[in-house]
Amino acid sequence: MSDSAYAKPSPKGTTLVRKLMAVAVLLSGCMAWRDGSAEAAGNPSACVPQGVWMEPADKAAGDAIAVPELFRRASATPVVLLGERHDSAEHHRWQLHTLAGLHAHRPELVIGMEMFPRRVQPALDRWSAGRTTEEEFLSESDWRTVWGYDSALYMPILQFARMHRIPVVALNVDRALTARVGREGWNNIPPSGREGVGDPAPAPSAYTEKLAEIYSAHGRQPGTGDVREDPSFRRFQEAQLLWDRAMAEAIADAHRRTGATVVGIVGAGHLEGRHGIPHQLSDLGIGNSMVLLPWSAGIPCSELEAGLADAVFGVSDDQEEQGSWRPRLGVSLAPQEEGLRIESVVGNSVAETAGLRAGDIILAAAGTKTSEVGKFIDIVNRQAPGTWLPLSVRRDGATREIVAKFPVS
Structure with a gap:
């Protein structure tokens, strides 16, 4: 779902939280790229010049x-992966220019x-062929x-594809599948019911460590002992591996x-360190993919790691462009028939302060029933600084009213 439903976490100890900004690991969006935050604002080191x-x-x-x-090398590779933070206009501009x-x-x-599950491929084909309007395409x-x-x-990226008659391929699977894997496990x-996806390659140990930290940071209850031995974490990781594998298979098939x-x-979290999609591509026989990432101004140099990507490109921090305040709730959501299930809650967020918990089902927001992420995003986006958003929430079989209070600035 949109990052607009998120409250920016506090700087302390949230590097990994910032990497998982959309629908968390379990669902349809993706792990996303780091944003220029208050932490970075005090250290605008410009280690990657714009x-x-x-x-x-x-x-x-x-x-x-x-x-x-760089472009000579990239154009000679079978796969070039361009990362993004989903809500960053600057990242999407960089992707378009790199694509050109x-x-x-x-x-x-x-x-x-x-962004697209495989079932909407016919709509993408009609768009690329110039047979539908933008409005028709978004509906289809x-x-x-x-x-x-x-x-x-x-x-703009889709218009570029249409103008040059470049095929566009849907890489994702439906949310229902990743959600089911998160609940039941891949082997079940x-x-x-697997949408044609094969068994993912086992995760590199560094990827497992990163996912374990993310899992713990998102308010889940790992229980006692090593979180990596927790069955819930294993299902969490299997859902992420499914996600990476599905996109890698679609890419490999297209090539x-x-x-x-x-x-x-794709979201940069699927690419960094070559742990996600690149690792699955290598298992599929495409080991020479190239990973390119944008690096927003103001992010501390301490975030840079050798092997993070083949190359990074310095871009501006579009926080000012987006405004100094944006309404963010701080949850990751999964659509259900009756409403929106909260998969995780970001620490120090509006949602956490309001008392929302992972597992809650949001039945209505501001009196409007919704089971669609997009509609919920619209409601959150309409919140002005200092306003209150009433939410009807089901928890443990009972319905309760919770008020989310957005900060003044």
Whole structure:
């Protein structure tokens, strides 16, 4: 769901929380990229200068990379993965310009997009072929339900694909499948219910460690002992691996069918460290994918890690563009028939202060019943600073009223 439903967490101890901003690991959005935050604002070190490609190194950028050399290398690879923070206009502008550069070097491209589940592929085909209007496309692709972010952030990329008749491939699976894996585990899903996805490759140990930290940071109850031994965590990890595997399989299939370079538009959390999609691609026989990430101004150099990506590009921090205050609730959600299930609650958020908990079902917001993430986002986005949002919530079989109070600024 949209980051607009999130409250920005406090700086202390929330590096990993910031990486998981959309619908958490279990559901349809993705792990997203770091944002320029209050923590970074006090350390605008510009370790990756704006407009410069650099190779990441530990706690600092490495050498600058010449643009012609970078695009020559990228256009010769089977897969180029462009990360993003979903609500960042600057990240999407960077993706579009990078995509245009790749197209100039190699017109034979396919664009793969995390935003769409496989069932809407016919709508993408009609759009790319120029047979539908933007309004028709957004309706046919079920945009409001399957993604929910402002379509204006993504339409320039889709318009570019349409203008150049570049095929666009849906990379994702339906939320219901990832949610079911999170509840039941991958091995309990029959082959008929897996949407054609094969068994994921086991997670690298570093990925398991990162997911364990994220799992704990999102208010879940791991119980006693090593969180990695908790059955709930294992299901949590299996859901993430399913997500990575599904997108990797769709990318690999598109490359093998067309011979083109596939450009993936995905949340950066699926890419960083080459643990997610790149790891699954390697298991599928495509080990030379290229990972490119935007690096927003103001993020501390301590966030840089060697091996984070093949290259990072310095972009501006669009917090000022978006406004100094944005209504964020601080939850990750899964749609249910009766409402929206809270999968996790961000620490030090509006939601946590209001007393919302993982497992709660939001039945209505401001008196409006909703089981669609997009509609809920609209309601949250309409909240002005200092206002109160009444929520009807079901917990343990009983319905209660909870008021979320948004800060004055």
